[in-house]
Amino acid sequence: MTEPLPNPAPSRHAKPLLEVRGLKRHFAVDDGALSRSGRAVKAVDGVDFHVGHGETLGLVGESGCGKTTLGRNVVKLDTPTAGSILFEGVDIAPLDDRAMRPYRREIQIVFQNPFSSLNPRLTAGAMLMEPLKLHGTADRRERQARAHELLKMVGLNADHFNRYPHEFSGGQRQRLGIARALALNPKLIVCDEPVSALDVSVQSQILNLLCDLQDRLGCSYLFISHDLSVIQHVSDRVAVMYLGRIVETASVGDIYRRPLHPYTRALFSAVPVPDPDAQRAEIILEGSVPSPINPPPGCHFTTRCPYATEACSAVTPELAEHEPGHWVRCIRLNEIA
Amino acid sequence: MIPATAPAAVEDTAVPSRETILKVENLRVELRGERGRIFAVDGVSFELRRGETLGIVGESGCGKSLTALSVIGLLPRPVGRIASGTITLKGAGNLERLPDSQMKRIRGNQISMIFQEPMTSLNPVFTVGFQISEVLRTHKGMSKAEARKRSIEMLTLVGIPLPEMRFDSYPHQLSGGMRQRVMIAMALACEPQIMLADEPTTALDVTIQAQILKLMNQLKERTGTSIVLITHDLGVIAKMATRILVMYAGTVVEEADVRDLFARPLHPYTQGLLNSILRLEPGREQRRQLYTIKGSVPSLYALPRGCRFSDRCPAVHEPCRVAEPPLVPPDDNPAGGDHKMRCWLHTKPTIQ
Numbered sequence: 001m002t003e004p005l006p007n008p009a010p011s012r013h014a015k016p017l018l019e020v021r022g023l024k025r026h027f028a029v030d031d032g033a034l035s036r037s038g039r040a041v042k043a044v045d046g047v048d049f050h051v052g053h054g055e056t057l058g059l060v061g062e063s064g065c066g067k068t069t070l071g072r073n074v075v076k077l078d079t080p081t082a083g084s085i086l087f088e089g090v091d092i093a094p095l096d097d098r099a100m101r102p103y104r105r106e107i108q109i110v111f112q113n114p115f116s117s118l119n120p121r122l123t124a125g126a127m128l129m130e131p132l133k134l135h136g137t138a139d140r141r142e143r144q145a146r147a148h149e150l151l152k153m154v155g156l157n158a159d160h161f162n163r164y165p166h167e168f169s170g171g172q173r174q175r176l177g178i179a180r181a182l183a184l185n186p187k188l189i190v191c192d193e194p195v196s197a198l199d200v201s202v203q204s205q206i207l208n209l210l211c212d213l214q215d216r217l218g219c220s221y222l223f224i225s226h227d228l229s230v231i232q233h234v235s236d237r238v239a240v241m242y243l244g245r246i247v248e249t250a251s252v253g254d255i256y257r258r259p260l261h262p263y264t265r266a267l268f269s270a271v272p273v274p275d276p277d278a279q280r281a282e283i284i285l286e287g288s289v290p291s292p293i294n295p296p297p298g299c300h301f302t303t304r305c306p307y308a309t310e311a312c313s314a315v316t317p318e319l320a321e322h323e324p325g326h327w328v329r330c331i332r333l334n335e336i337a
Numbered sequence: 338m339i340p341a342t343a344p345a346a347v348e349d350t351a352v353p354s355r356e357t358i359l360k361v362e363n364l365r366v367e368l369r370g371e372r373g374r375i376f377a378v379d380g381v382s383f384e385l386r387r388g389e390t391l392g393i394v395g396e397s398g399c400g401k402s403l404t405a406l407s408v409i410g411l412l413p414r415p416v417g418r419i420a421s422g423t424i425t426l427k428g429a430g431n432l433e434r435l436p437d438s439q440m441k442r443i444r445g446n447q448i449s450m451i452f453q454e455p456m457t458s459l460n461p462v463f464t465v466g467f468q469i470s471e472v473l474r475t476h477k478g479m480s481k482a483e484a485r486k487r488s489i490e491m492l493t494l495v496g497i498p499l500p501e502m503r504f505d506s507y508p509h510q511l512s513g514g515m516r517q518r519v520m521i522a523m524a525l526a527c528e529p530q531i532m533l534a535d536e537p538t539t540a541l542d543v544t545i546q547a548q549i550l551k552l553m554n555q556l557k558e559r560t561g562t563s564i565v566l567i568t569h570d571l572g573v574i575a576k577m578a579t580r581i582l583v584m585y586a587g588t589v590v591e592e593a594d595v596r597d598l599f600a601r602p603l604h605p606y607t608q609g610l611l612n613s614i615l616r617l618e619p620g621r622e623q624r625r626q627l628y629t630i631k632g633s634v635p636s637l638y639a640l641p642r643g644c645r646f647s648d649r650c651p652a653v654h655e656p657c658r659v660a661e662p663p664l665v666p667p668d669d670n671p672a673g674g675d676h677k678m679r680c681w682l683h684t685k686p687t688i689q
Contacts, residue, residue: 062542063513169633199396199634200569204613204627211626226542229615233627256617270547272572274614276595284551285544288512 016050023047023083043069045244056221058235065241071190108181112193114173118165125161131183150179171202190222243300250326359385364422375637379587390564392578399584405533410440446476449524453536455516459508466504491522514545535567586645591678604678656681
């Protein structure tokens with residue numbers, strides 16, 4: 001069993017499991033048959049990050065910030081417009097389906113909605129055996145044994161082998177989704193909002209399961225969520241996205257102790273605390289997230305930022321290392337921190 | 338947890354009066370499904386006081402939404418119906434027996450409701466202005482021009498920029514937060530006594546949720562409307578509610594003031610819920626096991642005997658599997674008469 005590695009500080013020497021550089025995904029806007037406006041939704045617009053061995057990177061942001069698109073690109077359910085996705089040093093971004101195949105074993109995904117992401121016509125057992133068959137486990141008995149082992153790993157049992165998805169509760173279905181992702185022993189699992197559709201008491205069961213599995217198997221997670229408390233619980237490092245860009249990234253301890261980017265601060269302060277006597281200064285942002293078709297120039301957060309000046313709209317700030325391991329995209333950081 | 342004495346996040350400037358405006362007694366809602374009949378709401382009683390925010394928390398399927406739909410007379414027909422119990426609105430009498438024509442006059446006028454997903458509860462083929470005006474023209478008999486003027490006032494009140502222009506927008510042209518503001522404008526247009534809010538911010542982002550919750554609190558103070566806030570989010574409840582009902586499998590298992598409930602939850606289910614929620618804790622480095630309530634919510638077709646929570650309860654003991662406990666103040670009453678729960682740990686079974 002692999003011990004989870006200590007949190008690798010962002011360093012360019014140690015080779016991470018996954019490294020994403022300058023990733024962009026633009027979707028052309030359909031303005032009608034004759035239009036060639038060239039307008040595009042810049043869902044992901046120049047994102048860099050890495051995920052180490054046995055590490056969890058939490059990716060947090062509000063709806064429309066591009067976090068799901070980013071996750072889909074990492075598993076190659078979508079093809080990026082530009083940039084590279086280095087998996088163990090190999091760029092998988094330009095690979096076609098055939099060339100991608102060996103990497104599919106290594107990179108898997110768990111989806112948000114356990115009701116729509118399972119095939120209603122396959123039993124739990126058939127669903128778990130399918131990837132094994134596709135990836136070359138020829139012997140049927142071997143596949144069955146592995147499927148039973150997987151059910152056990154996620155807290156289900158042999159009784160569930162012949163059941164269909166509709167016979168399971170939401171939490172059980174998500175366990176099944178996790179078992180399916182684990183079938184081929186992947187090194188990286190993209191978890192896209194895996195607990196958002198679940199009730200509180202079931203949510204904590206699934207989070208415990210994901211953490212246990214990581215401790216036992218040593219896999220890495222790219223964990224996507226809009227829920228800051230979930231992200232805090234599971235992550236080693238956290239990246240905050242706003243309108244297609246990462247605005248802040250740091251270790252979980254650093255970012256929760258001292259969020260630096262004005263957006264991160266507002267986001268953290270807006271989470272309602274389950275304590276009626278909580279004394280907190282809440283930063284209430286004005287307006288809503290601008291359209292990614294026509295984002296504000298310069299820093300994308302200027303339209304809602306309480307500290308914005310003209311200079312913020314003039315240049316696009318770079319992600320800069322403010323403290324060791326704590327990267328922030330803000331030109332006024334030294335004045336406002 | 339020691340509660341601080343200073344009031345904080347809860348904006349309790351307007352002290353709710355003791356005057357009861359809505360009284361629900363022993364409400365049972367029957368649903369007819371393929372596998373027979375069930376009582377999805379089974380003996381729910383509560384009172385709503387003027388100017389207060391009553392929170393109803395519980396997990397999916399606990400009956401919290403059906404309770405609200407019964408109050409406003411919108412139970413899905415013919416699947417659901419009120420089997421027994423009374424719903425009394427001050428000044429209007431018993432709602433559960435009112436014919437549709439009279440219920441229509443109350444709905445939107447004295448009781449209004451906002452839903453989780455504003456896109457599906459607004460009509461996509463009419464402008465938002467038309468939809469708000471319709472409420473006013475129906476209930477207040479306003480002319481088109483008057484209704485337009487008042488609708489624009491309402492849009493201004495809920496903080497929609499350029500209200501004159503937005504009056505002519507269609508729902509799809511607005512963002513999720515803006516749509517929810519429109520729903521609130523529509524719900525408050527006739528200054529109802531009661532607004533039922535069913536997961537009003539669940540579909541919204543946290544920064545937008547913060548805006549909407551603040552708006553609801555401001556409007557409540559201005560109009561004196563009482564709010565029934567239904568949510569699964571204990572953070573939202575802590576911030577908004579003055580009193581809380583915790584529901585489980587169709588019944589109320591605990592009822593208390595917000596501070597009392599968070600400081601001294603008595604029912605094991607409430608304790609489990611509060612323990613299993615994730616809290617933002619600055620400086621926590623070590624990943625810990627989360628508390629979980631074992632098992633899952635029982636099917637209403639196969640409820641355990643006695644207490645509905647007995648199969649999952651860590652403190653289950655002998656009387657629990659025999660009889661369902663009543664909703665009463667605890668015998669060892671630490672908190673005055675307002676704290677009630679349904680649990681044999683705190684109530685002596687009288688008959689054996």
